[in-house]
Amino acid sequence: MSDARLSITTRDVKLWYGKFQALKGINVDIKHGKITSLIGPSGCGKTTLLRCFNRVNERYGNVTTTGEIKLLGKNIYDPDVSLIELRKAVGMVFQRPNPLPLSIYENVVFGLRIHAEKSLSRGDLDDAVEKALTETGLWSDLKDRLNDRAINLQLEQQQKLCIARLLPLKPEIILMDEPCSALDVDGTRAIEELMWSLAGRYTIVIVTHNMAQARRASDETIFMLLGELIEHARTEDLFLTPRDSRTSEYIEGRYG
Amino acid sequence: MTGSRSTLSIYGEKAIELLIRLCGVSAIIFVFAIFFFVFREGAPILASKDFSLGKFLTSTEWYPTSMSNVRFGTLALLAGTLSVTGVAMLIAVPFGLGAAIFVSEFCTGKVREILKIVIELLAAIPSIVWGFIGLTVMNPIIQNLFHVPVGLNVLNAAILLALMSIPVMVSIGEDALKAVPDSYREGALALGATRWQIIWRVLLPAAKNGLLAAVLLGVGRAVGETMAVLMATGHAVQIPHSIFDSCRTLTATIAAELGETREHSPHYQVLFLIGILLFTITFIVNLIADFVVKGVRKK
Numbered sequence: 001m002s003d004a005r006l007s008i009t010t011r012d013v014k015l016w017y018g019k020f021q022a023l024k025g026i027n028v029d030i031k032h033g034k035i036t037s038l039i040g041p042s043g044c045g046k047t048t049l050l051r052c053f054n055r056v057n058e059r060y061g062n063v064t065t066t067g068e069i070k071l072l073g074k075n076i077y078d079p080d081v082s083l084i085e086l087r088k089a090v091g092m093v094f095q096r097p098n099p100l101p102l103s104i105y106e107n108v109v110f111g112l113r114i115h116a117e118k119s120l121s122r123g124d125l126d127d128a129v130e131k132a133l134t135e136t137g138l139w140s141d142l143k144d145r146l147n148d149r150a151i152n153l154q155l156e157q158q159q160k161l162c163i164a165r166l167l168p169l170k171p172e173i174i175l176m177d178e179p180c181s182a183l184d185v186d187g188t189r190a191i192e193e194l195m196w197s198l199a200g201r202y203t204i205v206i207v208t209h210n211m212a213q214a215r216r217a218s219d220e221t222i223f224m225l226l227g228e229l230i231e232h233a234r235t236e237d238l239f240l241t242p243r244d245s246r247t248s249e250y251i252e253g254r255y256g
Numbered sequence: 257m258t259g260s261r262s263t264l265s266i267y268g269e270k271a272i273e274l275l276i277r278l279c280g281v282s283a284i285i286f287v288f289a290i291f292f293f294v295f296r297e298g299a300p301i302l303a304s305k306d307f308s309l310g311k312f313l314t315s316t317e318w319y320p321t322s323m324s325n326v327r328f329g330t331l332a333l334l335a336g337t338l339s340v341t342g343v344a345m346l347i348a349v350p351f352g353l354g355a356a357i358f359v360s361e362f363c364t365g366k367v368r369e370i371l372k373i374v375i376e377l378l379a380a381i382p383s384i385v386w387g388f389i390g391l392t393v394m395n396p397i398i399q400n401l402f403h404v405p406v407g408l409n410v411l412n413a414a415i416l417l418a419l420m421s422i423p424v425m426v427s428i429g430e431d432a433l434k435a436v437p438d439s440y441r442e443g444a445l446a447l448g449a450t451r452w453q454i455i456w457r458v459l460l461p462a463a464k465n466g467l468l469a470a471v472l473l474g475v476g477r478a479v480g481e482t483m484a485v486l487m488a489t490g491h492a493v494q495i496p497h498s499i500f501d502s503c504r505t506l507t508a509t510i511a512a513e514l515g516e517t518r519e520h521s522p523h524y525q526v527l528f529l530i531g532i533l534l535f536t537i538t539f540i541v542n543l544i545a546d547f548v549v550k551g552v553r554k555k
């Protein structure tokens with residue numbers, strides 16, 4: 001088995017919000033089936049880089065991106081790329097849990113419904129809901145109230161549901177932007193455990209400003225500073241023997 | 257020194273508080289006063305022997321000034337109001353909500369500001385001017401387009417009312433859509449939803465109460481409108497059977513006839529009773545809108 005299979009490779013990615021350059025030439029290879037964390041001080045461009053991978057940055061009209069981002073061998077900035085297919089293959093979890101204002105059931109099958117060519121059978125949908133909720137550890141708690149509104153769940157359950165709703169689409173990659181920042185200690189631990197149980201089948205990229213979390217919950221770590229990638233290594237190597245002096249200063253807590 | 261200033265400021269504050277309280281209370285007093293006045297003018301007819309409330313509500317015969325046999329049936333007028341309002345809503349709801357969606361979801365920056373100003377301008381046109389437009393512009397257009405003898409009919413008035421109620425629908429509807437958290441849009445977008453899917457499957461369900469309130473406020477505006485419909489409906493007392501029939505509305509009847517009546521005559525009192533009927537209709541519409549809006553807040 002070759003461990004060199006890559007999910008995401010970027011070459012010289014630069015990004016501007018209007019005149020402000022937020023990414024200054026990022027080159028990175030993210031390995032398939034691993035958990036890669038992005039760390040760095042606030043404002044260094046972690047969220048921006050993550051949002052390049054499914055091109056949701058383009059919501060804001062003033063964004064210019066150059067360079068190449070290959071997901072599973074295909075440059076996603078090619079003109080013939082379908083954003084819909086891209087986003088089907090690349091799921092995203094947000095900083096604040098954002099279940100849709102629908103029932104729990106409808107949240108999980110939302111992706112299937114919008115991507116379905118023809119109408120789906122109730123049985124298929126039921127199976128998908130059970131499978132996704134089981135995989136995220138929600139099934140036993142929620143199976144009797146699938147028609148309740150999702151926004152009334154506890155935050156931890158909401159965030160798990162936001163992960164669960166990605167799974168029926170069988171994404172290759174799951175992007176997470178500080179998924180635990182709205183959660184307490186138990187919620188954080190639960191999400192981290194969930195990430196480990198999903199790793200292997202999915203490539204996970206997680207932004208975190210919490211270095212302890214990066215250490216606990218990732219295989220590889222990328223350190224960014226002011227729109228540049230400073231260091232990318234196996235997590236234990238980066239934290240124990242950082243090569244760049246800026247990395248060691250950061251992990252010793254010298255920047256915010 | 258400081259002592260006297262603070263007593264002054266305390267009194268000043270008290271005075272301002274009193275003033276504000278007075279403003280708030282006066283609004284309530286005005287509403288009740290209006291209702292009381294209208295009721296006092298209209299209610300005595302209910303006790304009169306020659307008047308039947310049943311006939312008032314169910315007869316289509318409106319002959320308030322007949323020498324031999326005075327009849328006060330408002331059914332045709334009610335039918336006029338309801339049909340004009342109904343057709344107006346058929347036009348206004350799709351356009352109004354469509355425009356709200358367009359302004360809120362598809363426009364940014366300058367285009368959006370300009371559109372909002374134009375829509376507010378539409379709201380600022382006085383209703384008598386709409387009446388002129390109905391009389392002199394719409395009338396011949398409808399005659400020529402549909403080959404009908406008169407262009408002053410349900411359709412004409414309904415189009416005017418639609419144009420008059422669209423602005424309030426757009427601005428309230430846009431508010432309702434703006435109030436939907438952006439995180440919902442982003443979440444659906446990241447799942448691969450198209451713009452239309454986001455609107456259809458996420459925004460409309462999330463904003464449905466606010467949008468319904470927008471529609472009901474539009475209805476309220478249309479039901480109460482007088483001048484424009486007076487000029488555009490053709491003013492014929494009959495139950496309209498098609499949108500090309502002339503008709504007459506409750507409001508137009510009051511406006512046209514009240515000046516001609518003797519004070520406290522039966523005719524005068526019946527017109528006030530029509531006022532109460534209108535009051536009741538708009539009150540119910542507003543009440544529904546209110547409940548709907550409260551529903552939004554609870555969630």
Ligand SMILES: Nc1ncnc2c1ncn2[C@@H]1O[C@H](COP(=O)(O)OP(=O)(O)O)[C@@H](O)[C@H]1O
Nearest residue numbers: 017020022041042043044045046047048049060
């Ligand atoms: N939509 C935007 N428009 C303009 N500037 C932005 C926008 N989003 C982020 N930025 C700027 O880009 C830089 C990187 O932001 P971000 O990627 O959110 O950082 P991080 O997630 O590492 O805290 C910051 O300086 C931020 O102010």
Ligand SMILES: [Mg+2]
Nearest residue numbers: 046047048207
């Ligand atoms: Mg961020």
